[in-house]
Amino acid sequence: MNSSSSSMDKKADKWDEHGVHTVPVPSGKGEAALATVEGMDPVTAEMAARAREAESSLSLWQAFKAYRWAIFWSVLVSMNIVMESYDTILLSSFYGYDSFNRKFGDPLPSGKYSLPAEWQSAISLAASVGIIIGILLNGLIVDRYGHKIIMFWSLIALCGTIGLIFGATSRGMLLAGQLLSGIPWGTLNVIAPAYAIEVAPTVLRHYGPTFVNLCWVIGHIIAVGVLVGLQSNTTEWGWKIPFALQWAFPIPLLIVAWRCPPSPWWLVRRGRKDEAVMAMRRLADDTVNHVEVVALIEHTVQLEEQLQFGSSYASCFRGVDRRRTEIAIVAWCAQVLVGFSISGYQAYFFRLAGMAQADSFKLTLGTYCVAFVGTSSAMALQQRFGRRPLWFNGLFSMFVSMIVIGVLACVPQSKTILWVEGAMVLIWFFNYGWSIGPLPYVICCEIGSVQLRQKTIAIARASYYVLSIVNTVATPYILNEGQANLKGKAAFIPAGFIVVLAVWSYFRLPETKGRGFDELDVMFADKVPARKFKTYVVTEGEVPGDHKA
DSSP states (O other), rough: OHHHHHHHHHTTTOOOOOOOEEEEESSSSSEEEOOTTTTOOOHHHHHHHHHHHHHHHHHHHHHHHHHHHHHHHHHHHHHHHHHHEEEEEEEHHHHHHOOOHHSSEOOOSOOOOEOOOEEEEEEHHHHHHHHHHHHHHHHHHHHHHHHHHHHHHHHHHHHHHHHHTOOOOSHHHHHHHHHHHHHHHHHHHHHHHHHHHHSGGGGGGGGHHHHHHHHHHHHHHHHHHHHHHHTTTSTHHHHEEEEEHHGTTHHHHHHHOOOOOOOHHHHHHHHHHHHHHHHHHHHHHHSSSHHHHHHHHHHHHHHHHTTTOSSSTTGGSHHHHHHHHHHHHHHHHHHHHTTTTTTHHHHHHHTTTOOOOHHHHHHHHHHHHHHHHHHHHHHHHHHHHHHHHHHHHHHHHHHHHHHHHHHHHOOOOOOHHHHHHHHHHHHHHHHHHHTTTTHHHHHHHHHHHHHHHHHHHHHHHHHHHHOOOOOOOOHHHHHHHTTTTOOGGGHHHHHHHHHHHHHHHHOOOOOOTOHHHHHHHHHHHOOOGGGTTTTTTTTTHHHHHHHHO
């Protein structure tokens, strides 16, 4: 047994003068402790301490091996995001698609067709409104019914709403289809990252949510690949086939929803500890003590009850949790702000800038491919550097790209300038891919308390879509030839937002790498400044909230 284990054995049965059991464990930053939990069963407390010690001693390879089934199920559940990503990108891409515009658009003096800006905004807005409804609904019902049941019935509903979009013969039908589809998209939206972070040990905690972001990129690549392949099809099937392919996702995902093990954290919160142990046996191999892991989960849940963390949406905006909710909201909204009016509208942006349709879609496909490479690298980068350093470096890199695009748009335009602007968009997407793209998924899943995790994620993700609605409404007016017609000058807008985000992040964004959920509870209760999270140590016997850093 190593020295850390020996030290722990000597202290494992320590009680304070009030009869409160205290169990110290290593945290990777010297010796730290599990926070005190009044009245906790001492046997459970000791098992929780052993689980923390075992988890903190896991190497990366040992964790991958021991939790390979957790990774397997997390990957399959995350496939819901590939489906949603594919679905939601179609319409914004069709705005630069000739056959779609001939069906639903109005003729222009140039002889081309275009869907009016107000309808572009309304249809995209309908999808976002539906998604917001679904996300907030998820936060209300998932704590009661669990991830499996919500995922299953959301997929059933989606099978029906896809038919309305596929059979659309008017703008109104497209709008209704997007609105109704948005509700199950929304309920599925926050299940994958929450499930991914709850089934993994601390050393692997960032991999699942980062992969969820990678699934968004994969869905975009599939969608744009389909669009590139069908762009020469000038019939209505040029846009109908991509819609029809949406039905390829739900059936295999229904099997996943039926067979995947439930989250042990959800089961413990529901008082079903025996079932939580059974779920752990399906998620981790026999090198992991499943009973002790469940004891550690129970310790964290009881700690939050001691700290009187609430469980309602209102609780997210009270006390300690208000700060945690703020961090989650800003982190996820940053995804929109750093690419405002550009990200998500690449094909449309390139067309208005003067590129041919074929070139615009190919360059859009290229942006998602480099984003895929960037997001894939984010997993290793977070393992090495943590969240906060990547966040700041990503902001700086994307700021440079946006400034260059804006400056190039101010000089006389040529084909060379257009392609240089396109190259800078590719660079921006790569930098987004390893930083602001995946990091909000990790930060938002880690930052909320256990009892409020689903609701914190829901509020942050809903805020992202509210801001996306603003982006959706504003972008056609920013880019359209008949409106502001800013073209590449629109890049100055996100550049300004990036500066604001950098200032906020310096004071408010904490480092969460390597911290147990109970440690984060203690640090927020102790009001530790964001800049001190990396070095803060939870001391043995510390009562959360008594010490203010």
